[in-house]
Amino acid sequence: MTPLLQVENIAKFYGARIGCTDVSFDLYPGEVMGIVGESGSGKSTLLNCLAGHLTPDDGSVQFDTRAEGLRDTITMSEPERRMLSRTDWAFVHQHARDGLRMNVSAGGNVGERLMAINARHYGDIRGSAIDWLGRVEISEDRIDDRPTAFSGGMQQRLQIARNLVTGPRLVFMDEPTGGLDVSVQARLLDLLRGLVREMNLSAIIVTHDLAVVRLLADRLMVMKDGHVIETGLTDQVLDDPQHAYTQLLVSSVLQV
Amino acid sequence: MSDYNFAYLDEQTKRMIRRAILKGLAIPGYQVPFASREMPMPYGWGTGGVQVSAAVLTPDDTFKVIDQGADDTTNAVSIRRFFQKTAGIAVTEATADASVIQTRHRIPEQVLRSDQIIVYQVPIPEPLRFLEPSEVETRKMHSLEEYGLMHVKLYEDISQHGDIATAYAYPVKVEGRYVMDPSPIPKFDNPKLEMAGIQLFGAGREQRIYAIPPYTKVVSLDFEDYPFQPTKADHACDLCAATDSYLDELIVDDEGSRMFMCSDTDYCSTRRKQGHNGAQGVPYAEDAA
Numbered sequence: 095m096t097p098l099l100q101v102e103n104i105a106k107f108y109g110a111r112i113g114c115t116d117v118s119f120d121l122y123p124g125e126v127m128g129i130v131g132e133s134g135s136g137k138s139t140l141l142n143c144l145a146g147h148l149t150p151d152d153g154s155v156q157f158d159t160r161a162e163g164l165r166d167t168i169t170m171s172e173p174e175r176r177m178l179s180r181t182d183w184a185f186v187h188q189h190a191r192d193g194l195r196m197n198v199s200a201g202g203n204v205g206e207r208l209m210a211i212n213a214r215h216y217g218d219i220r221g222s223a224i225d226w227l228g229r230v231e232i233s234e235d236r237i238d239d240r241p242t243a244f245s246g247g248m249q250q251r252l253q254i255a256r257n258l259v260t261g262p263r264l265v266f267m268d269e270p271t272g273g274l275d276v277s278v279q280a281r282l283l284d285l286l287r288g289l290v291r292e293m294n295l296s297a298i299i300v301t302h303d304l305a306v307v308r309l310l311a312d313r314l315m316v317m318k319d320g321h322v323i324e325t326g327l328t329d330q331v332l333d334d335p336q337h338a339y340t341q342l343l344v345s346s347v348l349q350v
Numbered sequence: 351m352s353d354y355n356f357a358y359l360d361e362q363t364k365r366m367i368r369r370a371i372l373k374g375l376a377i378p379g380y381q382v383p384f385a386s387r388e389m390p391m392p393y394g395w396g397t398g399g400v401q402v403s404a405a406v407l408t409p410d411d412t413f414k415v416i417d418q419g420a421d422d423t424t425n426a427v428s429i430r431r432f433f434q435k436t437a438g439i440a441v442t443e444a445t446a447d448a449s450v451i452q453t454r455h456r457i458p459e460q461v462l463r464s465d466q467i468i469v470y471q472v473p474i475p476e477p478l479r480f481l482e483p484s485e486v487e488t489r490k491m492h493s494l495e496e497y498g499l500m501h502v503k504l505y506e507d508i509s510q511h512g513d514i515a516t517a518y519a520y521p522v523k524v525e526g527r528y529v530m531d532p533s534p535i536p537k538f539d540n541p542k543l544e545m546a547g548i549q550l551f552g553a554g555r556e557q558r559i560y561a562i563p564p565y566t567k568v569v570s571l572d573f574e575d576y577p578f579q580p581t582k583a584d585h586a587c588d589l590c591a592a593t594d595s596y597l598d599e600l601i602v603d604d605e606g607s608r609m610f611m612c613s614d615t616d617y618c619s620t621r622r623k624q625g626h627n628g629a630q631g632v633p634y635a636e637d638a639a
């Protein structure tokens with residue numbers, strides 16, 4: 095089977111400081127990869143390199159495009175990459191306001207990606223928006239409200255709906271549950287798990303919350319100081335960590 | 351008049367503006383940056399349009415200026431006087447007699463010919479500004495033809511008002527490529543943007559010039575189930591009985607009586623001279639004095 099994403103030797107430096115380096119992995123269709131590690135370990139840097147928000151200093155990111163098979167997204171033209179960003183890719187930001195248009199209604203936020211790929215029937219666009227609000231448990235009568243009137247958890251669910259409405263094949267998420275209350279987090283995780291399964295999504299989720307990866311990720315990558323220090327099936331890594339740092343990470347969380 | 355260079359601006363500046371105009375005509379709907387000059391009038395008074403007019407006027411031209419369709423408002427009168435004084439050119443109120451027409455907020459009712467130029471005063475040239483404040487990002491959207499956001503604006507309109515409520519500055523796509531703000535003309539005028547004349551748009555404060563060459567395809571954006579409609583008041587002109595012109599509504603007394611009249615004053619008076627008489631109109635000759 096062709097991997098959906100083939101990452102080779104990605105490196106990104108901020109001057110002399112390492113953002114991340116020597117990162118290679120394959121992601122297969124339907125697979126969810128978790129990236130964990132302490133603050134400053136390079137998780138966001140890596141994710142942004144993969145999603146085309148940052149240009150890495152070295153390495154390649156091959157994505158299995160619908161039309162032409164594996165293509166290096168780093169060297170492809172900007173219009174092609176931006177087209178991927180609003181069709182086959184989705185990016186869920188930690189802060190919903192970075193991923194939403196706060197001055198546009200919930201329906202407009204969900205509809206934007208459809209209109210960006212030339213949906214031109216208002217009734218259909220609105221129908222999709224209602225459907226997707228329902229799928230992220232936002233009631234239909236909030237469709238014309240702006241996200242500023244929503245709670246943090248609702249904003250995050252709206253961001254997810256806005257991203258998934260075009261049926262992307264790969265979702266990047268950076269701390270999707272960060273900054274939310276524990277009970278709100280649990281509901282969001284449940285929802286995400288349901289959607290991932292239902293849509294057979296491939297995803298890369300960055301988090302420092304091991305509960306999130308336990309629930310969502312098939313495989314895990316542990317990062318420290320910009321390097322990947324351990325990879326494996328999620329249960330394997332969490333239940334039988336090999337690297338001393340991972341052991342520390344797992345035990346410290348379990349003690350909390 | 352000899353105190354000024356012809357049409358106020360120096361030849362160097364006019365050449366620079368003409369280059370921007372030619373580039374604009376070569377890339378219909380594309381906003382060309384230009385180095386806007388200080389003009390002896392404040393921004394918001396049509397300094398962009400005035401600079402474009404100054405660059406295209408020749409001593410043989412006949413100049414007309416309208417503001418909201420009228421030749422006799424302060425703004426129109428002062429711009430007309432400005433060019434009379436600095437260029438010594440002939441002026442007119444008759445659309446048919448003008449070779450260059452500078453306008454704010456209207457396109458004349460009378461169909462323009464291929465030997466006429468219309469110059470629009472533009473306050474905000476960027477149609478995407480409403481939802482995307484970043485200039486870097488809007489430029490990228492234009493260059494990559496990413497116009498989904500324009501429809502988000504129309505979507506918001508329908509979801510809030512039940513219909514596309516945008517009545518002025520209604521966005522258009524020019525020759526299948528650039529999305530353009532036609533300046534704050536009523537959407538009733540949008541179909542006229544496909545015309546024989548040359549259309550030039552000048553934004554002074556924002557330092558942009560853009561253009562529509564003759565016979566260019568100009569499509570007003572819409573949805574399949576909410577098609578574009580060039581609406582106007584459902585009424586005839588009370589002075590000249592025209593049913594095909596854009597109307598202003600006036601309250602004429604303390605009881606709130608209304609009157610509808612053509613916003614294009616030249617169109618209205620021409621019709622009245624021809625003998626057309628509206629419900630509240632008096633025959634032309636009688637009130638001419």
Ligand SMILES: Nc1ncnc2c1ncn2[C@@H]1O[C@H](COP(=O)(O)OP(=O)(O)OP(=O)(O)O)[C@@H](O)[C@H]1O
Pocket residue numbers: 108111112113114131132133134135136137138139140302
């Ligand atoms: N824009 C930047 N300029 C300079 N250094 C940066 C920049 N962004 C990140 N870094 C550095 O790169 C390293 C990795 O940062 P990164 O944000 O990727 O970590 P992270 O794992 O996402 O951390 P967190 O869990 O706090 O979000 C850190 O040393 C950080 O200080």
Ligand SMILES: [Mg+2]
Pocket residue numbers: 137138139
């Ligand atoms: Mg981070």
